[in-house]
Amino acid sequence: MSGNPLYIxxxxxxxxxxxxxxxxxSVGAVSERPVEVFVSMNAILAFAKDAPPExxxxxxxxxxxxxxxxxxxxxxxxxxxxxLGDLKMWACSMALDVCGWEMSGLVxxxxxxxxxxxxxxxxxxxxxxVTL
Amino acid sequence: xxxRHKVDARGxxxxxxxxxxxxxxxxxxxxxxxxxxxxxxxxxxDIPEWVKKVRHELVAVNEGSGYWRIIxxxxx
Numbered sequence: 001m002s003g004n005p006l007y008i009x010x011x012x013x014x015x016x017x018x019x020x021x022x023x024x025x026s027v028g029a030v031s032e033r034p035v036e037v038f039v040s041m042n043a044i045l046a047f048a049k050d051a052p053p054e055x056x057x058x059x060x061x062x063x064x065x066x067x068x069x070x071x072x073x074x075x076x077x078x079x080x081x082x083x084l085g086d087l088k089m090w091a092c093s094m095a096l097d098v099c100g101w102e103m104s105g106l107v108x109x110x111x112x113x114x115x116x117x118x119x120x121x122x123x124x125x126x127x128x129x130v131t132l
Numbered sequence: 133x134x135x136r137h138k139v140d141a142r143g144x145x146x147x148x149x150x151x152x153x154x155x156x157x158x159x160x161x162x163x164x165x166x167x168x169x170x171x172x173x174x175x176x177x178d179i180p181e182w183v184k185k186v187r188h189e190l191v192a193v194n195e196g197s198g199y200w201r202i203i204x205x206x207x208x
Contacts, residue, residue, distance in 0.1 A: 027147050030154050071145045080151050
């Protein structure tokens, strides 16, 4: 039995918002809820394949705490959501174009492909949309 | 014969204990029990809520010695 689909529009590159998006996506997906995440703007930078580990996540005071306390890693949470539930991730085609990136420039085995905002928003009409 | 699997998720932050439970459930047999140890305050409520939503069985939630012991039976 599938629940109401959850659509997450992830634009912020702030660590705290990336963390919340990853938590929502993974928990939603393992709770029998289809989840789709659309990654654009500053958020796409955190998914660069060649980002240095210490520079991948940038944020404020809470970001420091997340790192200090070894909270679950953002990429790991998204991967768990994909492995254990119905989670799809899309890279914004505009953001890829602006960065001059191909899909191969993003971390491996996380994205289902590139997608335009129009298609994502159209799909999201059938569920709950959250923007971070 | 049903087995009990232990998941020591003490020290893991939300949603780590839940994810470890689910990963263990995937490889368990129907009727097996998974006992999760968690220091995450949310687990005592989050895990029972998840169990109810996805229709497994909650056996017990016990608090003691600074952590929770949450026992779940795989029902499907």
